[in-house]
Amino acid sequence: MSRNIYVYIFIMFAVTYLIRELPLTLIRKPIKSRWIRSFLYYVPYVTLAVMTVPDILFATSSVWSGLLALIAGVALAWSGHSLFTVAVLSCAVVFVSEFFL
């Protein structure tokens, strides 16, 4: 680690805080541009999707348990389970499947 971890943490804090704070103090009206609003609307979905794949496949001891967790997570979320349930059951799928992998 050549760079300072506390500088990294401070940058995380500063950028996150400014993103949250500046609209509250500076922008008193909603963003008017439809394109920017649409872009910001799609951003979280794309970011979370690309952060999940392929990382979930390499987060566990085996690619296969990661894949099973991905499938289970999508299926559970699709069938309307709560965030907490989806998170816990995804973990359970990995734990159980790794007895057999």
Place this chain on the structure above:
Amino acid sequence: MNNTREGAIKGGIGRSTGGYDVSNDNKSWYLRGLRDGVPIMLGYLAVSFTLGIAARNSGLTWFQAGLASFLNNASAGEYAGFTVIREDAGYIAMIAMIFIANARYLLMSCALSQKISPETGLIPRMIIGFEVTDEIFGVSMAVPGMLNPWYSYGVITGALPGWAVGTALGVIMGNALPAQLTSALSVGLFGMFMAVIIPPAKKSRVLAAIIAISMAASLALYFIPPFSTWSSGMRIILLTVVISGAAATLFPVKEEEHEP
């Protein structure tokens, strides 16, 4: 808008909007906020534990991870930040990464700014801005009428400790747990991400397609040079900008879809 830590307050919103007493002073607003903040805190405690495991995998100590969580209060954003730290991708990459991963808070704060009375001063605004998370945004928008800053102070006091303590515990306990359990817990955060992005996709074929394309493209770029030589943080930024930009151009959202 989706909520990254939505599950934690499913019950919280219901409780917060029912049963308000008639008094309207700062103290009762603070107590209302505190009451809504505690269930959020319990949800944070559980979910941030898996974030702590991700922090541990990136080489952070429990103090560094707890500090990051105390200052950031962001799941996806912190995970993205820990990825940058793990790869030591540089300060500029960190700025870009955090901006992309947390860009949704920009939207939320814009919406929240409409809920704050124009007479509210700079200091209360600066404190409210410290903790605009998905859940706290949710309960704040659910408050009837204008937002009393003391309500926000209450929610923050109630909820904030859970996220930092849970993350630090994840680092500490992650070291003590058997490998198979750590392996299992490391997907918890991804499970949470899916619980956020998948349900809205049921109602929108466009959104479902965008999520599927995002996952497929991300997997492809992992193997295809020159992208495969990039840090995963840079790939996430590239994919987010290109895919969201294309989606905004091809499928601009109707106005009502912007509000949570």
